[in-house]
Amino acid sequence: MASSGDSKGEGLVFHPMDQFIVEPLFGAGPVHWYTVTNVTLWMGLSVLALILIMVVGTSKRALVPSRAQSIGELAYGFVHKMVEDVAGKDAVPYFPYIMTLFMFIVLSNFLGLLPMSFTTTSHIAVTAVMAMVVFLSVTIIGFAKNGVGFLSLFWISSAPLALRPALALIEIISYFVRPVSHSIRLAGNMMAGHAVIKVFAAFAGVALISPLSVVAITAMYALETLVSFIQAYVFAILTCVYLKDALHPHH
């Protein structure tokens, strides 16, 4: 994008997308599917953070929770209530899966906010896999629970009969667009914010603009902190909405 390798060392150099490069952790060389890369490192750190918050933090099983245990319980209660409220009581068995997605996204997003870090959720490859998993499992659950009745999701019985085929076409298109919007929303939000911060950071090299640049970075960072949580929330709540459609296809 803004990368201009030729003008290296001359004035402002923008490499806002370099932070998204996947590279091997140990030595150089091609990136195979099994190579230990910065992706591995930051995903591993998200697992570590999860273990710290959800397992180590709650290890005392205190009746009056400590701060760490409160965070774990808060996360549990937040997602559990969301699943129950949005997808219904019969969606509670799927709670661990949604919790897995939510915790991974929220932890990756926040780890990605650390300076010099790599944001795993800013890559379409990552979010698309999650979105496809959600899409496929929701579709399978829909057919498994309702049989052919799941197709009534597309046949809106409350609309006039003449409109129904047109509506069905729109519904089907929107259904198949779900994984695309689901994945690009998250990756796009994460990528855009980080790239903008990097652009502002490049401006900090000019003494005259640097105070403004620092202020802009701070403001963007605050916004990104908000976005990090909101996008994880949005991803999880949309999963719940899709799950609700699968469990109760009738409008």
Added chain:
Amino acid sequence: MATKTDVSMSTCIDSYGSAIGMPQLCTDWASNQIFWLVVTLVAIFFVLSRLALPRISAVISERQGTITNDLAAAENLKSEAVQAEEAYKKALEDARLEASKIIESAKSEIKQELDVAIKKADADIAVKASASEEAIAVIRKDALANVKLVAKDITSELVKVLGGKVDSKSLTSVINAKMKG
């Protein structure tokens, strides 16, 4: 990142180690990311479903149970306190009744004793009063006799001083007549 010069490393990185276009669209890395994502998600899922979630839900339900129990215990204690207060009030009432009874009986006892004492005192007083009256009568008689004597003496002395002669018989009769009048 900008120090890498290995051009053959990837088709998505230029000779200066910078990204060409969006690294997000580089398909060379997709398999790596997908592999590690699956590993990570499976790890997170097992950590959550085997360790974290059962533990947290147990803690939360235990807390809920404790709160419910404590509330019930508080309710019991409250009713006990109300009962205790009632018992206390009843005891107080009983004690008050008992006290008034005791006071009543003590009062009547004292009154009886007082009556007896008053009667006795009255009798004593009556006896003493009659004795005193007798004594007073004797004294009065004596006094009357003495008055006559004294009057006689004084009169005779007065008459003597005035230069008269005393007729003791007429003097006695005059004094007797004056004393009667």
